Amino acid sequence: MSSMRLQKFLARAGVASRRHAETMIAEGRVAVNGAIVTEMGTTVEPGRDEVAVDGEPVALPDETATFMLHKPAGYVTTMSDPQGRPTAADLMEAERAAYPGLFPVGRLDADTTGLLLFTTDGALGHGLLHPRRHVEKTYLALVEGALNEYDLARLREGVPLDDGPTLPAGARLLRGAEAKEARRLIGTGEGASGQAARHGGKRGRRALEASGTLVEVVLREGRKRQVRRMLEAVGHPVIALHRQSFGPLDLGDLPRGAARRLTSEEVAALKALAS
Ligand code: URA
Numbered sequence: 001m002s003s004m005r006l007q008k009f010l011a012r013a014g015v016a017s018r019r020h021a022e023t024m025i026a027e028g029r030v031a032v033n034g035a036i037v038t039e040m041g042t043t044v045e046p047g048r049d050e051v052a053v054d055g056e057p058v059a060l061p062d063e064t065a066t067f068m069l070h071k072p073a074g075y076v077t078t079m080s081d082p083q084g085r086p087t088a089a090d091l092m093e094a095e096r097a098a099y100p101g102l103f104p105v106g107r108l109d110a111d112t113t114g115l116l117l118f119t120t121d122g123a124l125g126h127g128l129l130h131p132r133r134h135v136e137k138t139y140l141a142l143v144e145g146a147l148n149e150y151d152l153a154r155l156r157e158g159v160p161l162d163d164g165p166t167l168p169a170g171a172r173l174l175r176g177a178e179a180k181e182a183r184r185l186i187g188t189g190e191g192a193s194g195q196a197a198r199h200g201g202k203r204g205r206r207a208l209e210a211s212g213t214l215v216e217v218v219l220r221e222g223r224k225r226q227v228r229r230m231l232e233a234v235g236h237p238v239i240a241l242h243r244q245s246f247g248p249l250d251l252g253d254l255p256r257g258a259a260r261r262l263t264s265e266e267v268a269a270l271k272a273l274a275s
Helices: 006-012 018-026 088-098 122-129 149-157 176-186 192-203 205-211 226-233 264-274
Strands: 030-032 051-053 056-058 066-071 113-119 137-143 170-173 213-219 238-246 259-261
Touching: 006 018, 006 030, 006 051, 018 030, 056 088, 066 088, 066 264, 088 113, 088 259, 113 122, 122 264, 137 176, 137 226, 149 170, 149 226, 176 213, 176 238, 213 226, 226 238
Parallel strands: 113 238
Antiparallel strands: 030 051, 051 056, 066 113, 066 259, 137 213, 137 238, 170 213
């Protein structure tokens, strides 16, 4: 969408008349990309610039938006939960107020942490999940016991599960600096420790965390609890699981529980994969 003056944007978004929008801008109530703007000549590009009034994001009704969320452990991937558990959608409240059509692209288990996409773009969301697209997702897993080359070869070839054999997957052990970085990304706060504590029960999370093996698994499909079931099938149950990347997108250092809007370049890269 081409750029337009800020007061026109606010009027089209239904915030106020153009005249009243000018007053709101002059009063310092309007921010663009996090910075208060008081100049009347300011232009914005819908879909790229984030506009907020009194701290609340606003958007045009026909504007699509895509966000990545760093999902913490303990949140279910649904828009609402009949059992009242915390949901990933709860963490996206401000974004959903501006973009009511946001929905999660696929799901992560309640105990899994990491990159979860939300979009208002149905074609993009469904295209990314389509089994024929084979979008790569990279997971970091802390597992029980010591995985050996034979276990890794089985993961790479495909593992028989009760819903059929898996496609060949990427699987490699993480050692030294890579293992240290993976532990940092999985997190030892309420992320992995929470997962490990629930998993380990009386055995205690420290012993489990200390004894486990770190492995990177790259999937090109997305069945229910797939990484957990694959690792269980080769004899190494998952203690903690984290998704670090989705297609071309890496979670980077986005803090746990935080979301950020994708750039137009990132959205274009996803669209290329989804179509
Ligand atoms: N595989 C799993 O087992 N769990 C997830 O949340 C994602 C992939």
